[in-house]
Amino acid sequence: MAVHQAVLRVRTRGQGTSEITDDVAKIVAAARVRVGHVSVFCRHTSCSLVIMENADPTARRDLEAWLNRLVPENDPHFRHTLEGPDDMPSHIKMALTRTSETVPIAAGRMLLGTWQGIFVWEHRRAAHEREIVVTVMGETE
């Protein structure tokens, strides 16, 4: 049994999803864990994680646009608005999606489904550098 941990720094380009599947896969490969799981953790409260279809980009664009309609900016009920109209919607969108995901590993590789990719979802309008912690745990080769 072994643990291997690394921090990914992801440069987002404002609102939207950035795929990190290959980056996580490289950390998993380096860990030489044969069977186990990898936990992926987002260290922020205004961006989040989602495992989503990575084939047709319109699926992600529809998802992003739907969430923007569900949580519009400038809601007159919001009081936490110091950082701008995208501040509170970012926290809500984060809370509705995921901060941590745990993906199984078999034969040294993540057991993602055919269409699954791991994405960092930036909810702020501005670009940010985001930190994602990847912790691989399991039986080594």
Place this chain on the structure above:
Amino acid sequence: MAVHQAVLRVRTRGQGTSEITDDVAKIVAAARVRVGHVSVFCRHTSCSLVIMENADPTARRDLEAWLNRLVPENDPHFRHTLEGPDDMPSHIKMALTRTSETVPIAAGRMLLGTWQGIFVWEHRRAAHEREIVVTVMGETE
């Protein structure tokens, strides 16, 4: 410390929740892990996991119907519609619920609450065979 992994194949009957608590419990029992946790992972982007009350079935029916009202089919904003009107709502419902869950194990059994069951939530209208990966990790007996 040991890892034990198995894949559950779950036959869904179209939209709705199917309980897999007993199937996961059997894998946990076979793993002979005394204390640790089990991670459950859904390998799909149009179905998801949820841990929900498993006593009164109307609670799940109300939950399912509420989510159907929140994410209706035939939203004119959707562009990702090739696979039918239930395609894009399925991805959104998946993103709002869970792809992975991690449940603690003590005395060789999952520490679920009295009313908690683990469910696969099919979001497509058609029946599907879904793959759920169960990874048990911890101290053995």
Place this chain on the structure above:
Amino acid sequence: MAVHQAVLRVRTRGQGTSEITDDVAKIVAAARVRVGHVSVFCRHTSCSLVIMENADPTARRDLEAWLNRLVPENDPHFRHTLEGPDDMPSHIKMALTRTSETVPIAAGRMLLGTWQGIFVWEHRRAAHEREIVVTVMGETE
């Protein structure tokens, strides 16, 4: 490699978020795990977990109020209403947030972001005692 597990009993005061970051941190410190992760699990279906900003309390109040508007009580569609008008909304709010979270550990401490706190989110109107299971796993010092 080692596993360390403890159960937190959290007394909620009715609807709202209660921070448990320090309680989880103490369990992590006692586990003496240098690198690994901690999984936090909520044993209930009418309260949930969320990792949220813990600096400005108005951010949490805005989040709570937004979710109350999304999932109002007395929805005429609900059938699961035996325990009162806050019963079914509690289950829905739980399903939209989190039952389990997995937080990485490095140098013996949780790698939470600067503004991240771990919260139990009570969705029932009445105060409850809630059980949260904390399982620390990883390489010991």
